[in-house]
Amino acid sequence: MEPVNYADVLLHAGFADAQAVAARLHAWRSIFSLVCPDVLVGDHAPTALLAARGGGVPHIAVGTGFAVPPPVSPWPSIRPWDVVTEEMTRNAEVRLDRVTEAAQHLVGVKRAARMRELFGSQDVLSTFAELDHCGVRPDGRYLGPIVTLPECARVGWQGKDCPRVLLYLRPDVPGFLAIVRALARLDAEVLCVTPGWSVVAARHYATRRLRIALTPLALPPLLQRADIAVSYGSSGFSTQALLAGVPLLMRPRYVEQALLAHRVEALGAGRLLAGQLDVEGVAAAARRLLEASSERQAARSFALRYRDFEPQMAVDLTVAAIEQCALVAPERGVSPAG
Numbered sequence: 001m002e003p004v005n006y007a008d009v010l011l012h013a014g015f016a017d018a019q020a021v022a023a024r025l026h027a028w029r030s031i032f033s034l035v036c037p038d039v040l041v042g043d044h045a046p047t048a049l050l051a052a053r054g055g056g057v058p059h060i061a062v063g064t065g066f067a068v069p070p071p072v073s074p075w076p077s078i079r080p081w082d083v084v085t086e087e088m089t090r091n092a093e094v095r096l097d098r099v100t101e102a103a104q105h106l107v108g109v110k111r112a113a114r115m116r117e118l119f120g121s122q123d124v125l126s127t128f129a130e131l132d133h134c135g136v137r138p139d140g141r142y143l144g145p146i147v148t149l150p151e152c153a154r155v156g157w158q159g160k161d162c163p164r165v166l167l168y169l170r171p172d173v174p175g176f177l178a179i180v181r182a183l184a185r186l187d188a189e190v191l192c193v194t195p196g197w198s199v200v201a202a203r204h205y206a207t208r209r210l211r212i213a214l215t216p217l218a219l220p221p222l223l224q225r226a227d228i229a230v231s232y233g234s235s236g237f238s239t240q241a242l243l244a245g246v247p248l249l250m251r252p253r254y255v256e257q258a259l260l261a262h263r264v265e266a267l268g269a270g271r272l273l274a275g276q277l278d279v280e281g282v283a284a285a286a287r288r289l290l291e292a293s294s295e296r297q298a299a300r301s302f303a304l305r306y307r308d309f310e311p312q313m314a315v316d317l318t319v320a321a322i323e324q325c326a327l328v329a330p331e332r333g334v335s336p337a338g
Helices: 006-012 018-035 046-054 086-106 176-184 199-205 219-223 235-243 255-267 279-291 294-305 311-332
Strands: 040-042 059-063 164-168 189-193 210-213 228-231 248-250 270-272
Touching: 006 086, 018 046, 018 086, 040 046, 046 059, 046 086, 059 311, 164 176, 164 219, 176 189, 176 199, 176 210, 176 279, 199 210, 219 235, 228 235, 228 279, 235 248, 235 255, 235 294, 248 255, 248 279, 255 270, 270 279, 270 294
Parallel strands: 040 059, 164 189, 164 228, 189 210, 228 248, 248 270
Antiparallel strands: none
8 A cells, every 4th residue: 555644654664663663773873872963964864863862862854845744743645636534644653653662662762752753843944835745834944955966968959949848757757758759749849868768769769859868968058948847746857947937747756756746736837747648648738838828927936936046045054054953952951861
């Protein structure tokens, strides 16, 4: 059965057995004893955060809205498109609490913490409120994405008089070939960035108006002149596209990507490619997005709202939040006994 919320994700990813969790907690506590950290910064590191709480180490979580769940109980459904009841989400959290409580007792923690207690308003959400996978949090500390832009090959658009479509998609995404074939039918210039695709296949589908790159390209310059972008709903690429005012056509593969795609749709700045894909359907969806003014306007409004944002701002603010966590931690009254 697919996980229904963050607690269920953890149960499916190493938190189903108290003995195994205790072993990892013991390993982290040994590291803390050697290093004596002033603060632990956890980027999607729930075991480390739990060990820090039990060992009296100040901690702060940094990440997207999916990696840093909201401090509510029960944690919300991560499958809003399915029927998930509150009873299902609560039961998952109860099962997780039982495992983590037993694990903490095994390593000598007297007052066991619950996983939801590890997260709160002190955490850093490296995203924008509109793109929070779990929805906007009234007390969320949204500092914007922390992104790196490595040196990559730079290419430009060839034409000036036709729409420009930028695709960033891996070949293992379901429906990948249908999407490539559909874009080839558009009266548009298409540039496909497809890491991991074979050279033989790329040569078969490439044309003068549909170019294919098998290695990363410098995306920001391309997005500045793109009319639409096609991707799988990754936080990094989707945010870059919206900051450039480019609407998105999205084909997510994993639940995290699907949640973000739904947020972009709710923002009015993109459309989701769902279900079984066929070439005609994808081509029609791409044409509609190219012609749509509402999605384009929503994407441009987003870009205008954050026009002053720079990635370095998020880095500086995150560093300040980490330093603040280390400074105020002694006032929290956390003891090594938990």
